[in-house]
Amino acid sequence: MAGTTLLDIKGVETYYGNIRALNGVDVSVKEGEIVALIGANGAGKSTLMMTIFGAPRARAGTITFSGTDITQMPTHEIARMRIAQSPEGRRIFPRMTVMENLQMGASLDNLKYYDEDVEKVFTLFPRLKERIAQRGGTLSGGEQQMLSIGRALMARPKLLLLDEPSLGLAPLIVKQIFDAIRELNRTQGLTVFLVEQNAFGALKLATRGYVMVNGNVTMSGTGKELLANPEVRAAYLEGGHH
């Protein structure tokens, strides 16, 4: 199933002012995989996500996407390489309706595949169809997350980046969202790179996983391996399943 390397992050260092947030991170995502990056608060997971998009920019190292070096590319150009992101905190457009939010996602192709893709999103998340004319800001947290993923999918991405899709959501909704991600990967072969604090759910979903501590990747392996790893269990999984 795993094909060629789609996203290759090598030795990336990112700073906030003088504070180093990432100390030479190596992560790779192959075509058709779901890769999970887990770690505690402040480990640098979201920073890595944002660094892929060039905001903040990596001070050292390279980020390659399907053979192209995107390390120094402007953010919007990176998005045009067909990398879509559901950012941390969802960042939907609160005063715009569900439809308008989805329309914004389809900006790259100037709405060429809009009707077709909107139907796909509504099949994946029927809840959004019920909320179609509602303003983004009036949706529940779970619906906003669905909208954020839906909006990212409207860009027809080759790689979908998800930053903490389960944050602040009820367990039942988390399951729905994870199921949807699995479904996308299985039926459309979509490559997904997700950052999660919900380590159990993420590793169960993922083909492979990375563990991040203080700006360093300390462990990697298949999802199953990491789930079974005693250190990972002790640090991230004990204390109840999510």
Added chain:
Amino acid sequence: MAVTVSPERDVVATPVQRAFREALYAAAIALGLFVLFIGLKTDQNISNELILVQRWGLLAIVVIATAVGRFLYVGYAQPAMERAKAQKAAAPAAAATAPGFIRRNFNQIGVAVLLLYPVAIVLLFGFQGSLKWVDNFGIQILIYVMLAWGLNIVIGLAGLLDLGYVAFYAVGAYAYALLGTHFGLSFWILLPAAGLMAAFWGVMLGFPVLRLRGDYLAIVTLAFGEIIRLVIINWREVTNGSAGISGIPKVSFFGLMSFNVSDPNYIAKVLGIAQSGAYYKIFLYYLILGLCFLTAFVTIRLRRLPVGRAWEALREDEIACRSLGINTTTTKLTAFATGAMFGGFAGSFFAARQGFVSPESFVFLESAIILAIVVLGGMGSLGGIAVAALVMIGGTEILRELDFLKAVFGPDFTPELYRMLLFGMAMVIVMLWKPRGFVGSREPTAFLKERRAVSGSFTKEGHG
């Protein structure tokens, strides 16, 4: 007699009793507040000495008015509002009645009224009598409508707080004034030129402020507005400094007829009608009306195009925009340029109408008034902004007409001086009652298949 206040008494007291008590308090507070402000006034007598004028009568009027106002509010208005509230709460389902005829066809009615306004005025007052109504009310208000609609693109759609909008108005006005007087170019060539010039300066302003948002952006744009004004004042060789430029040519009737009495193709000679200055004013009225319609049309069209949607998305969340592949640099610059262009159009029209421009017309207060109109009308709503311009500019013009107030407040009373006070009061009241402006809702631009009516309960944000 000292009135003791206790909560128990408050419960037993009827509204009228309570109102009477509160009216007394209000009168006492008003007396304390105004005894020095209104009761006494310093003035100069004939030999330039400072004298103290006592105005106890006026003070009494103010204090009594305060007491009566408080009495009516507490005794009658408040209970009535409570009752209305209770009634509304009792029947929430019935609230979703269909909007009335005027509400539904507001835009069409508005356009019809605007088109027929000069005709009606001429019929009512004759050509000579119509001058004031068409010029001071019609043209003056429409200039502000156009400016506010232009600024609405920058603030209402793209969410970029611009406090120096008057700079583009000035650029447009001076572009026409200078090119028109020195090179004798016609208005119809210079109108687009002034728009382009203003758009260019919009981009010039846009570049350095690309990374700024909110308060920081506001400060820089404010400075930009002042810079333009100071350049105009100090660059005497070109702009003639604070003396301004006069003798700016009039607009011609699309080059076919002239509005100058001395010209051979003067409109009255060509059409064989009586001479009147009203023709020019009426023509200008329709010209600015056309420019307003152009602004509205462009705004409405743009909102449905990718760039307009990107503006609105940019207002909501810049980071999300970039992650969706939107070039925020060009998006912001186009917003600045488009807004500035309409400011430039309005500026060149203003110069043509006045025949005279000076830096006095482009002070910060103008920016503030335009911004106030946009905020009061409801950012992003064209109809609301037009109504706000009508109320604000029309209201201040009306003050000049209220000569009968002199009979009440004495011959020194000049109602225009209270313009800003009323402006401020209107803003406070509107912001208290309608915090999102006259029209706070936003019309969605995307629909699944057909336009669906969106019920109010879906679009309203929760009260918390």
